[in-house]
Amino acid sequence: MRFAAIDLGTNTFHLLIAEVKNSSFEILYKTNVPVKLGEGRINENIIIPAAFERGLNTLKSFDEIIQKYDVDQVRATATSAVRSAENGQDFVSKVKEHANITIEAISGDEEAELIYQGVKLSGAIQERALIMDIGGGSVEFILCDQQSLIWKKSYNIGAARLMQQFFHSNPISDEDKGGIVHHIQNQLTDLFEICEIHQPQVLIGSAGAFETFAELITQKKNQTTDIKNVKTFNFEFDDYIATAIELINATHDQRAAMKGMIPLRVDMIVIAALITNYVMGRIQLNKLVLSTYDLKMGLLSQFINKQ
Structure with missing residues (x-):
């Protein structure tokens, strides 16, 4: 079919x-x-x-x-x-x-479930993990291991929402950065509580902004990995941090000129970097994996399971 x-x-x-x-x-x-x-x-x-x-x-x-x-x-x-x-x-x-x-x-709950099913199909879940999907309107977090989904929640802190509310400078100012971090800190209280209990070992980024992070890194290092055609990609943590800091400190034009950047994400990637950095710092994670399989692959996974 x-x-x-x-x-x-x-x-x-x-x-x-x-x-x-x-x-x-x-x-x-x-x-x-x-x-x-x-x-x-x-x-x-x-x-x-x-x-x-x-x-x-x-x-x-x-x-x-x-x-x-x-x-x-x-x-x-x-x-x-x-x-x-x-x-x-x-x-x-x-x-x-x-x-x-x-x-x-x-619903946000259904969205998180589909993201989980898509990421699971990629084979990225090898240990206790926190999956993160940064959308324009919402961000989904899913706590899981190889056997099961432990906890999931959708938050209205997507990149387009935060950009329209807080991002009014070029490059982004300390004041705007502070506004974003303070906002997500207040929103994600229960996420950090559940992670304290279950102690995820890795953050799995679901497609989107994480694909752009991977593209920027592979292009900069002249690597031959084709991000569009892999299921997963393991980040070197130092490469990710250096790239995130560069993105946050750059002007709009500087980001637009980076090899591997797509026009849609030139500004929203700053929001994605700030959220990712904050979450990894709070949960004390230094392991980051990309799953290129996301919600649409979750839809496919559900269809397959019904056959």
Whole structure:
């Protein structure tokens, strides 16, 4: 059977098409489009008209691709930007009407579950781990080991939200950095309590910003690793820290000029670095792994398990 997974993120829309036979799969097609659905007014819970239009047009093109590949089943999930927007349901209705795609606006808890299933499929979970997925609207944390999911939670501290609320300088000022750190410190109290009990040994970064961190490092070191085509990537901790500090201290133009940077993440990567640094520091972790498998692979994993 052919299955299509669509992940409507706050920043990026993803489409993945796979051929599934028994418990195995082959990826036939994948793409992502920087729709920026949360642009402008995400903290006011509004999808602005330009973003609404971009999202609708992107899903129309996804539907054409799905038809071309003779897909048997489609599952499309929307996360923070749609579930929190006052006009989110209007967007869902318009997509059904004009792009023939039925969208599920999933909860933060469901989002975390799907991220866990995707990361598990990558083989990245080798010991007790804290999975972290930095989206535009929300950040998900999942505490797990090789056998089971221990705890999960979604927080409304995504990169687009924090950028619109706090990031007003170039390069980012100490005042803006302090505002971000203070905010996430207040939000993540229960995360640190549960980590104190269960003591994760590694932070697994789910795709997104962590792929960009890996791209920047491999490009800088002239390594041949193709991040787009690996399931996992083990960071050298010193490489990650040096890269994170460089990103935080750089101007917008300096970040844009870095090899491996994509336009969507030029500014939001600063937020991602600040959150990651703070979490690793608080939990005293110095081991970081990338899983390129994320929510859309979680959708595929659930489909496979139902066969």
